[in-house]
Amino acid sequence: MNLILLLLTLATVVSAGGDGPGGPGKLAFVDVFNMGGTWNRTYGRTEPQQIHMTWLSEGGSFRVQFVTTDRVDTFKLMYWPIHKKKARYVEQIEATGEESNAFEDGGNAKRIMHIHNLKSKPLEKATTYEYKVGSVVNSTTIVWSPVYQFHTPDKTPSFQFLAAADMGVVNAVSMPILKKLATEQKYDFLTFMGDQAYDLADMDGTKGDEYMNFAQNLYARLPLLTTPGNHEGAYNFSHYFNRFSHLPYQESGSVTPLYYSINYKSLHLVSISTEVYFAEDGTAVDQVHSLINWLEQDLAHHKQKWVVVIGHRPLYCSPTNDKDCSYKADTLRNGLPDANDTNVRLTPGLEQVFTRHKIDLYLCGHRHNYERTWPVADNKALSNDYHNPPSFFQVISGNAGNFDGPDPIDEAAPTADWSALLYRGYGFTTVSVSPEALEVVHMESKQDGTIGREIDRVRLTKEDGV
Numbered sequence: 001m002n003l004i005l006l007l008l009t010l011a012t013v014v015s016a017g018g019d020g021p022g023g024p025g026k027l028a029f030v031d032v033f034n035m036g037g038t039w040n041r042t043y044g045r046t047e048p049q050q051i052h053m054t055w056l057s058e059g060g061s062f063r064v065q066f067v068t069t070d071r072v073d074t075f076k077l078m079y080w081p082i083h084k085k086k087a088r089y090v091e092q093i094e095a096t097g098e099e100s101n102a103f104e105d106g107g108n109a110k111r112i113m114h115i116h117n118l119k120s121k122p123l124e125k126a127t128t129y130e131y132k133v134g135s136v137v138n139s140t141t142i143v144w145s146p147v148y149q150f151h152t153p154d155k156t157p158s159f160q161f162l163a164a165a166d167m168g169v170v171n172a173v174s175m176p177i178l179k180k181l182a183t184e185q186k187y188d189f190l191t192f193m194g195d196q197a198y199d200l201a202d203m204d205g206t207k208g209d210e211y212m213n214f215a216q217n218l219y220a221r222l223p224l225l226t227t228p229g230n231h232e233g234a235y236n237f238s239h240y241f242n243r244f245s246h247l248p249y250q251e252s253g254s255v256t257p258l259y260y261s262i263n264y265k266s267l268h269l270v271s272i273s274t275e276v277y278f279a280e281d282g283t284a285v286d287q288v289h290s291l292i293n294w295l296e297q298d299l300a301h302h303k304q305k306w307v308v309v310i311g312h313r314p315l316y317c318s319p320t321n322d323k324d325c326s327y328k329a330d331t332l333r334n335g336l337p338d339a340n341d342t343n344v345r346l347t348p349g350l351e352q353v354f355t356r357h358k359i360d361l362y363l364c365g366h367r368h369n370y371e372r373t374w375p376v377a378d379n380k381a382l383s384n385d386y387h388n389p390p391s392f393f394q395v396i397s398g399n400a401g402n403f404d405g406p407d408p409i410d411e412a413a414p415t416a417d418w419s420a421l422l423y424r425g426y427g428f429t430t431v432s433v434s435p436e437a438l439e440v441v442h443m444e445s446k447q448d449g450t451i452g453r454e455i456d457r458v459r460l461t462k463e464d465g466v
Contacts, residue, residue: 019404020170020171020403020404020405021170021403022168022169022170022171022198022403023168023170023198023403023404024198024199024202024231025199025202026202027203027207028040028168028169028170028207028210028211029170031170031171032447032449033170033171033172033173033175033176033401033449034169034170034172034175034214037213037214037217038213039169039210039211039213039214039216040210040213043069043213044069044143045068045069045070046068046069046070046072046135046137046143047068047069047135047143047145048066048067048068048133048134048135048143048144048145049066049067049068049209049212049213049216050065050066050067050209050212050213050216050243051064051065051066051133051145051148051216051219051220052064052065052066052212052215052216052219052220052224052246053065053150053219053220053223053224053246054223054224054225054246054247054248055189055223055225055248055262055264056119056248056251056262057248057251057252057262057263057264058153058262058263058264058265059123059152059153059188059189059223059264060122060123061119061120061121061122061123062119062120062123062150062223063117063118063119063120063246063248064077064117064118064120064131064133064220064246065115065116065117065118065243065244065245065246066115066116066133066145067113067114067115067116067209067212068113068114068116068135069113069114070114071097071100071102071114072097072100072114072116072135072136072137073096073097073136073137073138073139074094074095074096074097074135074136074139075094075095075097075100075116075118075133075134075135075136076092076093076094076118076133076134076135076136076142077092077093077094077118077120077131077132077133078090078091078092078093078131078132078133078134079091079120079129079130079131079132080129080130080131081124081127081128081129082128082129082130082149083127083128091120091121093118093119093120093121094118094136095116095118097114099116100114100115100116101114101115101116101117101242101245102114102115103115103238103242103243105201105204105205105235105238105239106201106234106235106238107201107203107204107205108204109204111204111205111206113205113209115242115243115245116133116135117245117246118133123152124152125152125153125154125155126151126152126153126154126155127151127152128149128150128151128152128185129149129150129151129152130147130148130149131147131148131150132144132145132146132147132148133145148220148221149183149185149221150185150221150222150223151185151188153188153264153265157265157266157434157435158265158432158433158434158435159188159264159265159432159433160186160187160188160430160431160432160433161187161188161189161190161191161430161431161433162178162181162187162189162190162191162222162428162429162430162431163190163191163192163193163310163363163395163397163428163429163430163431164178164190164191164192164193164365164397164400164428164429165192165193165194165195165229165312165364165365165366165397165398165400166193166194166195166229166365166366166368166398166399166400166401166402167195167196167400167401167402168196168197168198168211168401168402168403169197169198169207169210169211169214170198170403171401171402171403171404171405172214172400172401173400173401173426173445173447174399174400174401174426174427174428174445175214175215175218175400175401176449177428177445177449177450177451178190178218178222178400178428179217179218181222182217182218182221182222183221187222187430188223188264189222189223189224189225189264190218190219190222190223190224190225191225191226191227191269191271191310191363192224192225192226192227193226193227193229193310193311193312193363193364193365193366193397193398194226194227194228194229194230194231194232194311194312194365194366195229195230195231195232195312195365195366195398195402196211196215196226196229196231196232197210197211197212197231198231198402198403199231199232199234200231200232200234200239200240200243201234201235201238201239205239208239208243212243225247225262225269225271225310226244226247226271227271227272227273227274227310227311227312228240228258228273228275228312229275229312229313229365229366230275230278230312230313230366232275233275236281237258237275240257240258241256241257241258244257245257247260247271248260248262252298253294253297253298254294258272258273258275258276258291259271259272259273259291259294259295261298261302263302263304264433265304265433266304266305266306266433266434266435267304267305267306267307267308267433268299268302268304268306268307268308269308269309269310270295270298270299270307270308270309270310270359271309271310271311272291272295272309272310272311272350273291273311273312274311274312274313274332274350274364275312275313276288276290276291277331277332277336277347278328278331284336284347285336285346285347288335288336288347288348289347292347292348292353295353296353296357299353299357299359300357305435305464306360306361306433306438307357307358307359307360307361308359308360308361308362308363308431308438309354309359309361309362309363310362310363310364311350311362311363311364312364312365312366313328313329313332313364313366314329314332314364314365314366314367314371314394314396315329315332315333315350315351315362315364315394316329316333316371316373316376316379316394316416316418316419317329317366317367317371317396318371318409318413318415318416318419318422319409319410319413320414320416321413324366324367325367331349332349332350332351333349333350333351333379334349334351334352335347335348335349351377351378354391354392355377355391355392358392358466359392360392360393360438360460360462361392361393361394361395361431361438361440361460362392362393362394362395363394363395363397363429363431364394364395364396364397364398365396365397365398366396366398367396367398367407368398368399368402368404368405368406368407369396369398369399369406369407369409369422369423369424369425370395370396370397370398370399370421370422370423370425370427370429370442370455370456371394371395371396371419371421371422371423372393372394372395372396372419372420372421372440372442372456372458373393373394373395373418373419373420374393374417374418374419374420375389375390375391375392375393376391376392376393376394376418377390377391377392379416379418380417380418381417381418384420386458386459386460386461387460387461387462388461388462388463388466389460389462393420393458393460395429395440395442397427397428397429397442399423399425399426399427399445400426400427400428400445401426401445406424406425406426407424408424409422409424420458421455421456423442423455423456425444425455426444426445426446426447427442427443427444427445427452427455428442428443428445429441429442429443430442430443436461437459437460437461438459438460438461439457439458439459439460440456440457440458440460441454441456441457442454442455442456442457443455
């Protein structure tokens with residue numbers, strides 16, 4: 001009982017905000033949201049760990065990634081439909097150790113982890129599968145992972161996915177809820193809009209290992225589609241590039257996992273890096289142009305009814321006098337300003353691309369709260385109606401469980417006309433997609449590990465061709 005009281009006290013301290021424990025450069029510790037897991041145990045040198053999967057386009061196949069501490073001779077993926085467990089229905093994919101990626105962390109210890117990616121063959125629709133990954137040493141000994149379940153797209157035109165952002169090991173209020181939802185076979189994938197672990201590279205990358213093992217029971221069951229945040233930036237995003245090299249970027253004509261897209265029924269989902277606008281090594285202009293060129297091409301060629309873009313930083317947020325919500329948001333919307341004349345833009349902004357290609361929703365994080373805009377452009381609301389809106393709307397869902405707790409909100413501060421709803425508290429977002437509508441719902445995550453009240457619900461509809 002004394003231990004539980006202590007953990008609850010720590011959780012209360014963290015949720016009060018400020019420079020909380022467990023943040024960048026600080027050790028993770030056991031609290032009420034991560035206790036009972038295996039994230040901080042010592043794994044065997046060839047034991048599969050940090051297992052996470054992603055969809056390839058239309059959910060027709062999946063790619064899974066896992067890590068071993070040591071190099072292995074061979075690594076394997078075995079999967080089967082749960083209603084067909086006989087040997088003839090079991091698929092086995094394997095690759096040699098030469099095909100693994102030996103990733104060296106940029107810290108002083110130069111730690112090396114061996115990253116393995118395996119792609120399935122085409123999958124049956126409307127099917128629940130089980131799978132496991134394994135590593136082979138000395139040509140005979142196989143070390144298998146636990147078995148995980150996931151489901152493929154059903155034959156209806158509708159589906160749901162989860163969205164969250166900004167969560168580490170400490171004070172991860174939404175993680176117990178998301179892990180439970182991942183077992184229900186109700187949601188088809190998870191979008192995570194950046195800032196994982198706080199930070200992946202800390203302590204020679206061991207904090208990233210802890211986070212990926214903490215998230216394993218979520219990421220190994222629910223295909224993950226993520227974006228880089230500012231807290232993935234260490235060593236030129238090397239941890240993001242390597243730990244998420246399984247993302248479907250090559251399949252969508254991208255040269256980097258920093259941006260990619262996927263089609264899924266009536267949805268075209270695009271993941272971008274907002275961090276290219278804030279590169280500090282003199283390459284920001286070139287990086288932004290590369291992103292915009294790819295994004296223009298990608299958005300010009302899809303045929304899906306709905307377009308959702310996920311990124312880390314918001315184009316609009318409150319309070320408008322905060323640096324993230326003033327000049328940084330302006331940079332994202334309108335492009336990189338010239339240092340000598342801020343009226344001159346060196347690159348395009350994201351908003352002109354979003355409006356030209358008529359995207360429907362921009363999902364992001366970075367701010368540790370929930371905020372929804374009206375249909376918006378040029379820093380003003382264009383409508384208070386989500387039927388045939390004249391522009392996209394934005395949802396910030398950055399309140400999954402940051403080590404510092406939710407961002408404070410000044411209730412007396414003036415609110416911009418584009419802000420439809422602002423919520424300070426923990427939560428996660430669901431998105432329902434059908435040919436008729438795109439519906440966003442935000443749910444409260446209670447600190448006892450249960451789902452609380454519905455915070456927000458908005459339904460977007462549009463006629464074909466709008």
